[in-house]
Amino acid sequence: MERVEHFAGAEVVEEPGAELAADTRYMAILAALLGCQGTELYREMLPRALEAGLSPVAVKEIVYQAVDYLGLGRVWPFLTATNQVLIQRGVALPLPGQATTTLQDRLPRGAAAQVQIFGPHMADLWQKSTVNRWLAANCFGDYYTRTGLDLAQREMITFVFLAAQGGCEPQLAAHIEGNVRLGNDLVFLRRVVLQCLPYIGYPRSLNALACVDRAAAAQGA
Incomplete structure (x- = not known):
């Protein structure tokens, strides 16, 4: 535990060139623990x-x-754990609702969010298949349009979810592009991976860093 606490709690946190603001670092760590199932x-x-x-x-x-x-x-066990911790800390539940869409407008609003994150080629992608329609309406229309986190924060934690669970490198590459379009540059994403490394291990961290490096090479960075 001495080595664990030193590495995760001090060495990684204070590494020059890997630092993140405390709230951002914890946002990434919570996402990493969700991704690797560290309940x-x-x-x-x-x-x-x-x-x-x-x-x-x-x-x-x-x-x-x-x-x-x-x-x-x-995710369900983490929702249960979150509610239990918040109640123990005296937080009144349920929290104020953060939804901004309805069942009637979630599809166009979700498609608009996809365009904002990934570019204009996403505008009509929802029409190509059932899964693409669900992605626009459910994934983006139901979740990305919520308040409480902005789009850049949502893309950052999505990057972490994909990196932490492993085996999602094609999706990881796409969301690296989305992150960069929203202002989460490659330097920032490298920092995020480094801060998550103690929680997701070296293999998945190295895979994520390789995806970031490929994006950098494609950009000539």
């Missing part, structure tokens, strides 16, 4: 995240955002 450590880290400045609304939005990338079956 027990999530319970321990959540109070620290709240003390570092993450609001209960932001925390719940991280959990909700994970549903489309990890699946409800893997």
Whole structure:
């Protein structure tokens, strides 16, 4: 534990060129623990995240955002853990609603969010298949349009969900592009991976860094 606490709690946090603001670092760590299914450590880290400045609304939005990338079956225990920790800390539940779409406008609003994140080629992609329609209406229309986190924060944690669960390198590459379009540059994404490394391990971190490096090479960076 001496080595674990030194590495995860000091060495990585203070590494020159890898630093992140505390609230951003904890946002990434919570997303990483969701992605790698670290439920027990999530319970321990959540109070620290709240003390570092993450609001209960932001925390719940991280959990909700994970549903489309990890699946409800893997996210449900984290929703239960989050509610239990918040109640223990005296937070009144349910929190104020953050939805901004209805069942009637979620599809066009979701498609518009896809265009904002990935570019104009996404405008009509929802028409190509059932899954693409669900992506626009459900993934983006139901979740990305919510308040509590902005689009750049949602893309950052999505990047972490994909990196932490592994085996999602094609999707990871697409969301690196989305992150960059929203202002989360490649230097920032490298920092995010480094801060998550103690929680997701070296193989998945190296795979994520390789995807970032390929994006940099494609940009000539």
